[in-house]
Structure formats: structure tokens, C-alpha cells
Amino acid sequence: MSAAVVTEQDSPGEVDVVDVRDRADVRRQVKLVVVFAIVAALLLWFALDINDPTVKYITGERVTADDRGTELNGLNLVWGCLGISVIALLLAAVNRIPRGVLGTVISILVGIAFFVGFIVWSYADQTTLVIANPLPGTVKLATPLVFGALAGCLCERAGVINIAIEGQFLTGAFFASVFSSMFYSAEMGLVGGILAGVAIASLLAVFAMRYHVNQVVLGVVLIALATGLTSFLLSQIPDDPKIKGYLNEPLILAPMPDANMPILSPVAETLTKIPVLGPTLFNQTLLVYIMYVSVVFVTVLMFQTKWGLRVRSVGEHPKAADTVGIKVNRVRWQAVLLGGVFAGLGGAWFTVGSTGSFDQDASAGNGFIALAAVIMGRWHPVWASLSALFFGFMWTLQSQLAFLGKMPPELLRASPYLATIIAVAGFVGRVRPPAADGEPYTKS
Amino acid sequence: MSTDTTTPEPAKAPEQPKAPAKRPPMAAADWLPSVRTTLAAIALALVIGAVLIAFSNEAVIKSLPYFFSYPWDFFREAGSAVGNSYWALLTGSVGSGHAIGITLVRSAPLICAGLGVTLAFRAGLFNIGAQGQLLLGALAAGYVGFTWHLPPGIHLLVALLAGVAGGALWGAIAGVLKARTGAHEVITTIMLNYLASALLIYCLGKNAFQRPGSDNTQSPPVFDSATFPTVGNLHLGVIVAFLAAGLVWWLLNRSTLGFEMRAVGANPDASRTAGMNVPAVYTTAMVIAGGLAGLAATMGILGHHDSLSPTMAGTIGFDAITVALLGRATPLGTVLAGLLFGALSVGGVAMQASAASTPKELTQVLQALIVLFVAAPALVQGMLRMKDTDSNKTVMAKGWGG
Numbered sequence: 001m002s003a004a005v006v007t008e009q010d011s012p013g014e015v016d017v018v019d020v021r022d023r024a025d026v027r028r029q030v031k032l033v034v035v036f037a038i039v040a041a042l043l044l045w046f047a048l049d050i051n052d053p054t055v056k057y058i059t060g061e062r063v064t065a066d067d068r069g070t071e072l073n074g075l076n077l078v079w080g081c082l083g084i085s086v087i088a089l090l091l092a093a094v095n096r097i098p099r100g101v102l103g104t105v106i107s108i109l110v111g112i113a114f115f116v117g118f119i120v121w122s123y124a125d126q127t128t129l130v131i132a133n134p135l136p137g138t139v140k141l142a143t144p145l146v147f148g149a150l151a152g153c154l155c156e157r158a159g160v161i162n163i164a165i166e167g168q169f170l171t172g173a174f175f176a177s178v179f180s181s182m183f184y185s186a187e188m189g190l191v192g193g194i195l196a197g198v199a200i201a202s203l204l205a206v207f208a209m210r211y212h213v214n215q216v217v218l219g220v221v222l223i224a225l226a227t228g229l230t231s232f233l234l235s236q237i238p239d240d241p242k243i244k245g246y247l248n249e250p251l252i253l254a255p256m257p258d259a260n261m262p263i264l265s266p267v268a269e270t271l272t273k274i275p276v277l278g279p280t281l282f283n284q285t286l287l288v289y290i291m292y293v294s295v296v297f298v299t300v301l302m303f304q305t306k307w308g309l310r311v312r313s314v315g316e317h318p319k320a321a322d323t324v325g326i327k328v329n330r331v332r333w334q335a336v337l338l339g340g341v342f343a344g345l346g347g348a349w350f351t352v353g354s355t356g357s358f359d360q361d362a363s364a365g366n367g368f369i370a371l372a373a374v375i376m377g378r379w380h381p382v383w384a385s386l387s388a389l390f391f392g393f394m395w396t397l398q399s400q401l402a403f404l405g406k407m408p409p410e411l412l413r414a415s416p417y418l419a420t421i422i423a424v425a426g427f428v429g430r431v432r433p434p435a436a437d438g439e440p441y442t443k444s
Numbered sequence: 445m446s447t448d449t450t451t452p453e454p455a456k457a458p459e460q461p462k463a464p465a466k467r468p469p470m471a472a473a474d475w476l477p478s479v480r481t482t483l484a485a486i487a488l489a490l491v492i493g494a495v496l497i498a499f500s501n502e503a504v505i506k507s508l509p510y511f512f513s514y515p516w517d518f519f520r521e522a523g524s525a526v527g528n529s530y531w532a533l534l535t536g537s538v539g540s541g542h543a544i545g546i547t548l549v550r551s552a553p554l555i556c557a558g559l560g561v562t563l564a565f566r567a568g569l570f571n572i573g574a575q576g577q578l579l580l581g582a583l584a585a586g587y588v589g590f591t592w593h594l595p596p597g598i599h600l601l602v603a604l605l606a607g608v609a610g611g612a613l614w615g616a617i618a619g620v621l622k623a624r625t626g627a628h629e630v631i632t633t634i635m636l637n638y639l640a641s642a643l644l645i646y647c648l649g650k651n652a653f654q655r656p657g658s659d660n661t662q663s664p665p666v667f668d669s670a671t672f673p674t675v676g677n678l679h680l681g682v683i684v685a686f687l688a689a690g691l692v693w694w695l696l697n698r699s700t701l702g703f704e705m706r707a708v709g710a711n712p713d714a715s716r717t718a719g720m721n722v723p724a725v726y727t728t729a730m731v732i733a734g735g736l737a738g739l740a741a742t743m744g745i746l747g748h749h750d751s752l753s754p755t756m757a758g759t760i761g762f763d764a765i766t767v768a769l770l771g772r773a774t775p776l777g778t779v780l781a782g783l784l785f786g787a788l789s790v791g792g793v794a795m796q797a798s799a800a801s802t803p804k805e806l807t808q809v810l811q812a813l814i815v816l817f818v819a820a821p822a823l824v825q826g827m828l829r830m831k832d833t834d835s836n837k838t839v840m841a842k843g844w845g846g
Contacts, residue, residue, distance in 0.1 A: 421627070
């Protein structure tokens with residue numbers, strides 16, 4: 001679409017139409033055609049491979065005795081998905097896929113079509129298994145990633161590289177567990193997580209801004225420090241069940257409808273009754289609700305407020321910001337510490353938000369995935385959160401499909417990471433970080 | 445070591461075009477402050493470690509409630525706990541020939557993998573993928589080691605090369621993706637780490653990799669003909685590791701390729717303008733970096749008759765990053781840092797076994813603190829009131845783009 005059409009109208013009788021297309025545009029078209037063609041071909045194969053098109057599905061997350069699923073002819077669904085991808089393929093072939101939001105929507109539609117077809121194909125020809133709603137699990141698993149991604153966006157938009165998300169997760173998880181156990185309250189666990197996240201963030205800030213330590217180095221070191229400290233402290237907690245109960249046996253956040261919170265719980269209970277989306281969005285813990293609010297909060301803060309403008313300006317051009325009277329390092333401190341709050345909440349998910357007591361390496365590399373989400377989302381809180389959701393979806397999907405036997409489980413287990421590589425190499429490509437990201441600023 | 449030992453980034457290439465060949469002999473005063481700061485950083489980390497030891501020791505904690513009546517008890521217990529722990533750390537790692545041997549063997553893979561991270565770092569690439577490259581190297585070296593039948597010596601050499609090739613292949617993927625599509629190497633190497641571990645587990649599930657008569661996910665041990673010859677508790681791999689360090693030093697400081705890598709690392713745009721093929725340099729750097737990580741894997745798998753298992757690499761790949769950072773991305777620094785980290789991890793076990801029974805996790809904390817303080821010379825000098833010698837040469841950090 002961006003092909004420039006140059007017409008020379010001023011020489012009458014002789015109209016030259018020169019169609020100039022730059023190479024990037026051609027490559028984009030080729031890329032889209034190839035990808036859509038692959039998707040269409042796979043969907044066609046799915047459709048032809050299905051013998052017994054009847055699949056059963058439920059809208060809940062787990063199959064219960066009184067809900068054995070509704071039957072559905074999956075084949076029609078696959079044909080429909082094939083139709084969507086063929087239309088997209090034709091549009092791409094004649095180069096009619098617009099750039100910008102609409103183009104992205106078309107790509108996402110094709111992506112969804114592929115996944116729907118894939119799920120139906122996976123569950124077809126299986127008599128007993130029921131498609132469970134993967135979305136509640138998606139939101140659940142994506143929660144820490146979204147928090148981590150928000151922390152990453154805040155720091156890096158202000159010009160401080162934050163590789164240490166994993167370290168913030170670890171300490172957050174540990175102290176959330178300790179606080180929750182000590183105060184006998186899961187909500188206090190969140191406070192503990194926040195404090196720990198902010199503590200690591202302030203280390204990041206002090207070494208990055210005061211001592212000008214290379215921030216990539218710093219991030220790696222802080223992860224090492226957090227890993228060492230949490231496992232050291234964990235080894236200090238005695239096995240004596242009486243003492244351990246006060247230190248590492250936290251209360252776990254319950255899903256909101258069961259949590260008996262005043263006002264909020266009844267509201268959540270009502271909202272949960274909405275089909276499909278209800279259990280996805282509202283049968284969740286307090287932490288997930290905080291996550292929704294946080295995404296909106298950070299986005300508005302960053303793009304609609306004066307403070308957000310300052311944060312972005314110190315990340316892009318600190319000198320210019322300084323010239324107009326913005327205190328560069330103060331704004332950066334604020335952004336990094338606020339990021340610490342979210343990273344700490346993300347860390348709390350690993351203990352009080354899901355499994356309970358802290359174990360060595362509880363965050364299991366999720367901080368790195370959150371970092372990938374930040375870069376995939378091009379340092380934008382909403383896109384980064386969507387990237388995080390994509391991860392959550394892939395994880396949920398692979399755990400649901402693992403015992404179907406249609407795909408080798410090892411391949412399924414690797415699929416989130418494979419998908420990320422393909423997404424980053426194929427679609428995101430060269431990203432442009434905030435211009436001053438990683439450069440300490442000294443007033444001269 | 446010249447002035448650029450104070451920066452993990454390469455010396456700014458455009459400023460010293462003929463630098464590698466004709467560098468003036470360095471004056472002692474050039475590197476002395478840097479060594480002094482590093483030693484001070486280690487000392488500072490040990491002090492903080494001492495506090496942690498004291499307050500994690502049972503006898504010390506018991507003496508706390510009556511601290512104000514008998515303060516001496518507290519100091520005596522704390523002193524003995526710290527003294528015992530650090531003495532065990534020291535003797536356990538370098539106290540005897542045997543201990544030094546274990547330390548060297550432990551350091552070898554750290555040095556190799558650290559060199560890989562160092563090399564990539566100098567080319568402006570942040571290689572988080574040493575772990576994955578290591579796993580692939582182990583997979584390849586192990587497979588050759590326990591399935592092929594070759595004469596001794598040749599078998600070892602082939603297994604060694606297979607390991608290097610395996611790591612190089614995994615590094616190449618990230619390099620090619622970076623060069624061709626601009627995909628950020630931090631993301632791709634992280635993902636490749638997970639893929640490598642998935643691949644390893646997949647392979648271990650296959651018959652070709654199964655130890656006969658065992659239900660564990662474990663391969664048969666490597667044949668004798670493919671293991672490094674040993675002298676006492678040392679094996680030949682240690683020497684290979686030091687040779688690799690020499691090679692990397694030569695590559696970075698004396699070869700054209702190394703010059704190109706450092707130039708691209710310092711400023712890719714300027715290098716492109718100067719006619720260098722930046723994507724090719726990225727790819728080559730990642731291939732060599734991966735190969736070095738693969739070599740690190742052979743230290744483990746071919747060093748002591750090991751078999752492949754999902755957890756065999758431990759966290760060597762990640763420790764390698766800290767090693768490279770502590771070594772300020774120079775080959776010599778990486779070797780020294782690798783030796784230090786090897787000694788700490790060996791000594792940590794002795795520390796846990798000592799009378800003070802300080803948990804060995806403490807050494808992890810020490811490692812991180814040392815790197816942190818070394819990276820912040822201004823902090824160390826400020827705290828110890830040292831003369832402010834090179835604080836204005838503090839590393840100016842760089843961004844994602846390298």
C-alpha cells in the first residue's frame with residue numbers, strides 16, 4: 001500500500017505512471033504471502049486429516065462430572081478458518097494488506113484461525129477428551145510475565161536497562177512467602193513482594209545512576225545476587241515445622257469469588273457467570289485484578305500524563321530533557337522504583353499467587369521471558385502485555401495438548417520458545433529501543 | 445593489560461587505528477589501580493560475606509540475647525564462625541595439590557564458556573546463550589563419545605571437535621538470525637537455551653541415548669578412548685582451556701577478524717562505513733562464541749567419564765556470563781575470573797563441611813558481590829577512601845544495540 005505512485009500530470013498527452021516500491025515493502029509482501037500460504041496449507045491438511053469431525057468442548061477450565069461438554073462439528077470450523085486465511089492470502093498476494101492497526105488485526109485473525117484449526121484437529125478423532133477453555137490458564141500463567149513486562153517498560157522507557165527482572169521475581173517470591181507466613185495473610189505477601197522488588201530496583205538505580213555501572217552487566221549481576229541470596233536465606237530456614245510455618249508456609253490467594261472480600265467478591269461472582277470470558281477474566285485471584293489495573297495505569301501514566309512524557313523524554317534524549325528543566329536522574333529513579341513495585345508483584349505470583357512455599361529458583365526463568373515480552377512488545381506496555389499473554393497461551397496449550405498424542409510432547413514443550421524465535425525473527429525484526437536506553441546521564 | 449582493561453567494552457577502535465600492533469609498553473601505574481580496585485572489591489565482598497556468615501551461625505545467634513551482658517561471647521563466636529568458614533574456603537580450594545587440581549578442573553569449563561561470552565561481548569553481542577550452546581556441545585560430544593568406536597586419541601579429538609561444532613551450530617543460529625533479520629540476540633539466545641534443554645531431554649528419551657538397563661534419563665558413559673587423559677586429578681582439558689584462552693587473546697588482539705569484531709562492537713555504523721561486513725562479523729562472532737561454549741561442555745563430558753543427563757550442565761552457562769563480566773571482557777581477565785569462581789565453588793563445599801557449616805550458597809552471594817563491586821570502582825574507592833585514580837574512567841554503559 002505504501003507503494004508510491006508518481007504521476008506526472010503536467011505534461012499533457014503523455015502520462016507516465018511510475019510505480020516505485022522499495023525493497024522493504026516487497027519483502028513484507030513476500031513474508032506475508034509465505035506465512036499465510038503456510039497457514040492455509042496447514043489448515044487444509046488439518047481439514048483433510050480429520051476423520052471424525054465431532055469434538056466436545058466446555059467453556060470452563062476443567063472438565064467436571066456434570067459438564068461433559070457440548071458436541072460440535074469441528075470440520076466446519078476448520079473450513080471457516082481456512083476461508084479466513086485464504087482471503088488473507090489473496091489480499092496479501094495483490095498487496096492489499098494495509099499497514100498499521102488493520103494489517104495487524106488481519107495477521108492476528110489469521111493467527112487465531114490457525115490455532116482454532118490446530119486445536120480442533122488435535123481433539124478430533126478422540127472420543128473421550130474434551131476441549132477445555134485454555135483462556136483462564138492463559139491469563140493465570142501470563143500474570144507474572146505481564147507484571148515483569150510492565151516493570152521492564154517503565155525502566156527502559158526512562159533509559160535504564162532492566163535485565164534483572166528475574167532477580168526481582170526471585171526476591172519478590174521469597175519475601176512474599178515470608179511475609180505471608182509471618183503475618184498469616186496472603187495480601188501481606190503482596191506487600192512483601194513489592195518491598196523486595198523495590199529493594200532490588202533501588203540497587204539497580206543506585207548502581208546504574210550513581211556509579212554508572214554498565215546496566216547490562218548490572219542486570220546479570222543482580223540476578224546472580226538474588227539467586228544467591230534467596231537460596232542462602234532459604235537454607236537458613238530450619239526444617240523444624242514449628243518455625244518453618246512462620247517463615248515459608250504462606251497463605252495462597254484464592255480466586256476472587258471464593259476469597260470472601262467485601263463488595264468485590266460478589267461482583268466477581270456475578271461477572272464469572274459470563275460465558276467463556278467470565279471464568280477467564282473474573283474467576284481469578286486479587287493479583288490478576290491488580291494486573292488489569294496496572295496495565296491500564298501504566299499505559300495512561302506513560303502516554304497521557306506529564307510525568308509519562310518526562311519519563312519518555314529522559315529515555316530518548318536526556319540532555320534535551322535536562323535543558324527544559326527536567327531532573328533526569330530523579331525521573332529515572334521514580335520510574336525504576338515504580339517498576340520495582342510491579343516486578344515485586346510479579347514475583348509474589350510464584351508463591352502466594354499460585355503454588356505456596358518458596359523453592360529454590362522459583363521463578364524458573366520467567367524473568368527472561370518477561371524481558372523477551374518487553375522487546376517483542378517494542379517497549380510499549382500494551383503490546384508487551386499482549387506478548388506476555390501469547391506466552392501464557394502457548395504454555396497452557398502445550399500442557400493441555402501434551403497427553404493427546406497427536407504431537408510429540410517434546411515438540412509441544414519447546415513450542416513457546418520456538419514460536420518466540422519465529423515471531424521475533426519473522427515479524428518483529430529489528431527493534432528500536434529508547435534512544436538513551438542504558439546510557440547514564442551526568443549533568444555537564 | 446592496558447587502559448582498556450578498565451572497560452568491558454573494547455577500546456574505541458577509531459581512536460587507535462594501529463593499536464593492536466604497536467601498543468607502547470605499559471607503565472606499571474596503568475594497571476596497578478585497576479588491580480588494587482579489584483582486590484579491594486574482593487575484600488569488601490568478603491566483609492559482607494563475613495556478616496552473613498556470622499548472622500547465619502547458630503552459636504552466634506544463641507549469643508545474641510545476652511549480648512549486652514556478655515558481648516565478648518558474641519564476638520568470639522562470630523570470629524570463630526567467620527574464621528572457620530573462610531579458612532575452609534581457602535584450604536578447600538587452594539590448600540593442597542589435590543584441592544588445586546579440583547579447582548582447576550572446575551575452572552576449565554567456566555573459562556571456556558566465559559571466553560565465548562567475552563568474545564561475543566567484544567563484538568557488541570550479549571550472548572546469554574552459553575548454557576544452550578553448552579548443552580548442544582555436550583550432546584554432540586557425548587554422542588560421539590559413547591556410540592562411535594575409534595582408536596584412542598583420534599576418538600578424543602573427534603569428540604572434542606563434535607562438541608565444538610555442536611556449540612558453534614547453536615551459536616550460529618542466533619548469529620544468523622541477528623545478521624539477517626535483526627532479531628535481538630538476547631531474546632534468541634534465551635529461547636535457544638530452552639530449546640537446547642528440550643532437545644537434550646528429547647534425545648535422552650530415544651533409544652540411541654539410553655543407558656542399557658537404566659530407567660533414568662541418562663546416557664551411557666563416554667568410552668575411555670574419548671576421555672581426556674588424566675594426571676592425578678587433573679585432566680588434559682585444563683590445558684586445552686588455557687590454550688583456548690591464548691587463542692582468543694590472539695584472535696582478538698592480533699588478527700584482522702578480531703580487529704573487525706572490536707570495531708563492530710565499538711561502533712557498528714562506523715564499521716559499516718569503513719567497509720566491514722557487519723552481519724558477517726556478527727555471525728562469525730556467535731559461531732566462535734558457541735564453539736567455545738561447546739568446548740566448555742567437553743570439559744565436563746569428556747573430562748570425567750560423564751554421561752549425558754538433563755542437569756549435567758548445572759549453571760555453568762550462566763556463571764560464564766558473570767565470569768566474563770568480572771574479567772572485563774578480556775581473555776586474561778576471564779581466565780583469572782574463571783579461576784576465582786572455580787576456587788569459590790570448590791571452597792564452598794569445604795566451607796559447608798567445616799565446623800561452622802556455612803551453607804555453600806554463600807559463595808554465590810560472594811561471586812555476585814565481587815562482580816558488582818568490581819563494576820563500580822567509584823563505590824569501592826569511596827568506601828575505602830582510596831585515592832580517586834580511575835573513577836573518571838568508569839565504564840560508560842552502552843545500550844541494547846551494542
